[in-house]
Amino acid sequence: MADSSQSPNSLSLEQEAASEETSHIRLEELARSSTELSRIVATNSSAAPQLLRELGYSADEITRRCVASNPNTPVEDLLELGTEFPEEFLNNPVLPLVVLENPNFLADMPQEALLIMLKHDAVPSWFLEWVANLDSDEHEEVLLVLLIKPDVPQTALSKLSRSQNEVIAQAAKLHVNLAGEMDEGWEEAAKTALEMTQWNFSGQEMLLYNVGIVPEFLASALPIFDDRNLTIAQNPDTPPHILQSLVENTESRDYVAAYIVENPNAPAAALKILLGDENHRIRDSVACHPNTPLSILQAYQQQLMTLKNPVTSAETLSELATSPWVEIRKGVAFHPNTPQAFLALLAQDENWQVKTAVALNMNTPCRVLEQLAHDESESVRAAVSYNPHTPEIALEKLYEPYDSVFAEHPNISTNFLEKLAIHPQWGIREGVAKNHNTPVSVLEKLAKDPHEGVRVAVVGNPNTPQDAIATLKTDPDNGVRCAVVSRRYRDKEYSLKPPIDSVFSEYPKILRTKARTMAVDIFVPALFVDSWMNDDRALLPLSTYQLQKISLEQLLEDVKSQDNKVRIGVAINPNTPLSLLEKLAIDEDDYVRRAVGTNLNASENILEQLGLDQNSDVREAVAYHPHTPVTTLTQLAEDRGWHIRKAVASHPNVPASVLNNLAEDATEEVKHAVFDKVKRFFDNSEFVSIFQKLAEELSIDSDFRSVIASHPNTPKSVLERLVKDKCRKLIAANPNTPINVLVQLTRDLDGSIEREAIANLWVRLTLNSELPHNDLEQIIEIDDVQLKTAIARHPKTSTSILEQLAQHSSCYIRTTVAKHPNLSLSTLKQLLQDEDSYVRKAALATYLQYFSESQNTPNSILEQWQVVQNPKTPPKVLVKLATSSWLLIREAVASHPQISTKLLHQLALDTCSEVRFQVAQNSKTRANILQQLSQDKTDRVKIAAAQNPNTPINILEQLACNYQWDTKIHQAAVKNLVQRRSPKVGTILESYVTDDEPSFTRFVIFLHPFAPSSLLTKYFRSWAWQERYAIAQNPNTLTAIRQQLARDSNCLVRAAAKANL
Template sequence: MEELMQLSHQLAIAAANNIDTTPELLTELATHQDIKIRQAIAGNPNTPIDVLFQLAEEFPIEFIKNPILPLLQLENTNFYTTIPYRVVLNILASEDAPEEWLIAFATTGYYDYLLVIVQNPQTSKQVLQLVAENQYCSDYIRRLIEMHVNIAQEMPSGWQEYADHKLQDILDSIASRFYNTGELGCNSYNNVKGEYYQFTFWLLGIGPKLQLAKASEYVREAIAKFSDTPPEYLRELLSLKIKITTIIEVAKNKNTPVECLIELVNHNSRVVREAAMRNPSLPRSIVNNFFQERCLVTNPHTVVEKLRELCTSRWSFIRARVAKHPNLELSDLEKLARSPEWRIRVAVASHPRADMHILKHLTQDKSILVRRAVALNSQTPQASLEKLSRDRHVYVRANVAKNPHTPSEILLLLYQEQDRRILQNLALNPATPQELRAQLQLQHIQSKSNYIYLWLRLFSAPYNYPGIEIKELPSQEQYDIAASAITPIPQLLELIKIVPDDIYWEAVHNIWQQVVCNPDVSAELLLQILDIRSVDIYAAVASHPHISDEICYKIANTKFRDLSGYRLRLLMLQNPNISLDFIEKSLFDITSEVRQTALIKYQEKFAHNHHQSFFLAYNAAISEQTPIETLIELAKHKSVLIREAVAQNSRLVAAYSDFVKARNCLKRLAQDKNQSVRLAVANNINTPIPILEILAKNYQYTPGIYTRYQRHHNRKEHKIFVVAVKKLIQIAPEIASKYLVQYIEPNCRTIDSIPFRLAILQNFPVPSEYFLQRLKTLYLFTWYERYLIAQNPQTSTEIVQILVKDSNRVVRAAAKARLNEKS
């Protein structure tokens, strides 16, 4: 059989070299596993052209030496343009690239072709000159030509000072944001993958300290979202000008300092305020204090003395709400009108009891929102309206046009502007002359119905795409009922079914504050309240003293789009009235934070009774005295908490090298179906290198992993990868480098990731096999990256020998010096 196979192999080699072999047989042999057979077919003139193109990428020299090529060029003068892109690159990068090929492609408009030509050490001065004269030649390519060994000759001395100076300039220019792309060899600004890499470098602790002030919004949001972000980073983020989505993530993060959460409760954005309120790290006493004050400022019967006390509240929302209260006296409004807070001045400008002196003063306010409020106030004097009708902001003038107390002569002057926003308000204003108003209504007012969608408000409401039409305009009375702290919750529950969105949200916030402030709300009414599709309502009920098991399971089983369900379960576990049954079930929760909180709560309940079956198993799992056989059995326990405890037990890890069963048990835990168990293995300070490698191998990059539309599964896998690789960096950098090379791929280079890429190339031994697989594309690394590879004392001799032949005089000099040191 062996003789027959050998004969068959010899026949295949003979057929591959025979110019009389049929194209069909050559096509079949082109996929042969023997490299010599494929190589012979690449040089066979009888091989079909499409097969030649496929083999040319692997065997560029055999392809260009194939006798059929000159004939093909005679048949088709544009033959060069038919050759696949990658084939051309491989040929141009080859040391045996024909001069006529280099000349032909040196005059093309393809940047990549020019880049590979100038980095070929065999490229002649004539070809380099052609590239330099090409209109598509970039500054970076010109720099490469200037440093080409055939132009500048060898560099026997001064190369290290030159390169180190250039590297420092590159790092300084990136840090200052004033960079020359001709020096960097990179025109690519941050993209999703590049920013993800930058974030990963920060997690791994590689490279320079991340400057949040200069980081992209993607990286900032990823840091804000990361569950283990140190508090000082979250505090620094809030000191910067960041997007609202990033602020929301800071408000959600459990590591955000309490003083920052208090600041966020004062934020202008309702979404930010509510996210901070729901954060389990914000003490419930602070939340209760806020809502106690909110109850007072929304109660129409609150006396003026108490309102004056609330003017100094720590909450800007409360202070602004005080300024709206109908019981304030004129003297109070006069003081508030001079407040440095624009929200308070807006409330005063809208107040029905504000007199002409206050309104005249606020007419000159620097805030457009204040002037808009003055323009709408029915008490605003004519002189002020006339002044506001000439305001530089159109929205102020539009509000003057909307005010039913604006004199007709001012309205007619505003009409002459012919601005759509002003004309629409004039059409609705009863003070507009009747004939003009009728004309404007025909032109600018379209019958537009107001619809509400109950299925978006109530869980019990059936899905109804068209919605329910509201035919009557909302009244001030409805708004007052929705906002009043004395409106009963059942009445508010009925009101939210019939009012537009602005009144609906006012009613929801009223229910929220009543649940927080009133400990006597019954469990039955709380269940009714949970029909409202609002995570804030659920957060309030989760902390209520009348919480029942039925309420707990309803909250736990309700899914919200922002994945905030686990935070609600954490809030319930902080409730001192939670039942033991719910705590026990929470020990098996899908979220690690909930399980850990439930465990602490469970231990508090059974502080003097550790004979419960769960406690016995858990205590055995964490004890270093537990026999190995017992730990191996506990590693199969249905409780994730117990498997996590076994994974962190130092005794099991210590037995790894001596006991096969312990080794298999740790491998099984490293491949556990639950990510928290795998993370516990990674976090064990004594986890062996082979196990860390198992954990590192399981992760593959997924775009968008830390954006708002990420999958939680991938985030957890990424966290395991980071912990495992970070450990490997500390104890086995040569092994860690196998998992870091994915971050130095040339096609992933962005300007902001360059410092981190350089840190990897400078400090880690990049595996030889990585470069050996990329010999044909080594030119894609910038000259200064290749220089660092040559300078790295851990780079293999094989790679250094390749860099000795580099086109760049600095890289060649560094490689020669390194080779001399090794010999």
């Protein structure tokens, strides 16, 4: 479009283009006639929206700018033009009105456009208010850029200061319009705010810390603090007391444990703590560490074995309750014999697994369970809900909507059961239907439940009335109808033969199953054979008779009834007087007499009398009765009925002599009952003898093989016979399995069996100091580091085996060997020259301990060591020692305070890198030698050279530039340059700034006094107040930049800038 020259006529056209009276058609013609006229038309508020839309796409920038400021421009076009012309867009008079009508009008504007507009100098307050209402998580950067502006209204700042986004809230609270000017106290306030900052981490934090530029007050509050601890834990030069403090700090222990157990400097006290770590890999590493004393390993294993014994005394358990090891305290917390006072103590343990074990223990007091119900650990709270003794009040606090354990818990209230009966999940309703505490009215409703599983459970509940069961006889589901038939037969049987309590379990199966699973999950030292969790018996079906409250008068009347079922009800009633029981004990009806035999109030006289009864069911009830005299049990042990002899075998008071006879019973069921009885006794010699006799016989029975294979009292001959059976994993873990069998199992194709056998062998090596030489020779052939370490530590290990182990690739094994008193002089001398410094040190300590007198001859290593350890040894003597064949001596010479620079130069050429390392570390080493060592083939030597304060600046700069940031050489060189205030540091720090967004890395570099002015000038407008604060503090910041920061929106930035002007 060609421009026309100025003329009277053209001026008339300009007036026409600017006039609001000009028609739309004429304005359109004018806009198309010339660029100048199109610009004027674009400013005309009468121009048609369609024309303005067209002009908004003009190639002419001025025309588009005019369209952006025209109030008649369509709003969608304004949005597009706003990014290009933020000032015209924001000052368009129509925009506040549009936003007032439709607050979401600007919601679709790209974030980039918002940022461009906010960076404009003059932004109207209505726009600032609107931006302040944006979502703080989706528009965090936009809101932070908003908060840079000094004219944000207080109402907007007040809103943003309450934001859930802590970054936004912090920046808003520090805005000068809200916080006001800060003339004093700003440095402490800034420190506090920086410590609370949620930083953006780029992954370079550890680099910054290692080169020494991270302010110490920030290090402990940031993730790099953990990284720093990690570096300390990994460093083989870290002093033992520092490693000890890391382990004693429970907050850092878990993070650094895996590295401390691999650190050759780890002290015995730290390793003792970590021996009880939850992680078995940590425990295994401690067992292999050369600094772990054998006495500590033995103490731990002995305590662990004590916990696996179900008859360990309460006194012993009380002593172990304060063990420093989590695994031991966990075992005490789970043990059935632990006193309640110590369970209460362990309920306050810092470890969640210990508290979980307490929560699972049946003997834990209710008050303790109530306390644990509030524990922060979800696992602890779940364990509380699985304990059948947990009181009602705690259960209701723990309630989880979809956990059926609550519906079946024996202590849940009837009110709660009524609520759960209408739960949408049928499994929960089924649990309610199974619960023996569920009211009859609820059971009647559940009998009509749409799910067949719930109706089956209703039929099985002993409290369900016969009327409700009768309605289910014709249920459409076959399973429900079958349940009704089974219930009818059961009721008929129980009406005459009430169930014997000891034959059933009193705890719901769901509690037993969940508790057992959790015990396995937290790796308690043992699941005891008599634990309530291992009870697989059916739930005790409560008798309806027992639920009835019958008066004494009624009992006196019922005892005369002709109906034997009524008399049976009197016979089993716990409130029936002894006189009535004596009368019923001679009742003519067998079922009545049997019922008397099940009553816990029956006297010894009655039981003795019924023990002679002609009816075998009566005698069986007596055999199960807990108060039956031993004389009667002895008599019944010879009864002709095998089911009676079986009952005697399972009786808690049966003498060992009786069991010994029953162990030879002709009936297998009786033998099995004896076996189940004696397997619970680990220490009773009479019962152990019976167990061993039965183990020989029953080992062919697959039902008993697993118990026999795992039991510590199983004869070795039986274990050897079962070694090829499917239960060989249990044999591999059995403490009684012969060494030769375990060695054989370490070659098993099943890896889990191999691991069990190796673990068992390790325990034998640790606990048994008298293992014969041939056993050690068998074990040494197994390729396992843990076993070889244990052999290297074993007091009976022969000189020949130690010589073999001294060649092992593991420096930990060689270090352990070097400490052994049985080591031959030749092997010890070999280890004195070992490539690993810790092996050499251990060998030297042994040499000094055992050979200091016999081997202290002229020019021997002992004489040389004594000389070189003297800080006043003259340089001439050191010159001679510098050619010693012993590496330890040359190392000591290289670090000696009297060494000459000439001798240092000589040792810098030593063939051993350890000697050159000592030279590189020596503060006397001259620059030319350090320059040579900076090119050493060994990184450790180069690092030492980079750390030496005498290394020339230019060499340090080369090392810093030639190696990657993540290398220790680069970091050591840069740290040395920083300490020596090299001008090159600024360039290096600038190269670390690779982030496009504000970050912790950028902040630290902007704060450092070596940061270049050009870098600070580039970033002084950062939307992160922390970075602007760092630049305001930096001495290299230009005065003009600092003057601008003195007018910053952030009160801390302003204060810092003003203070440094």
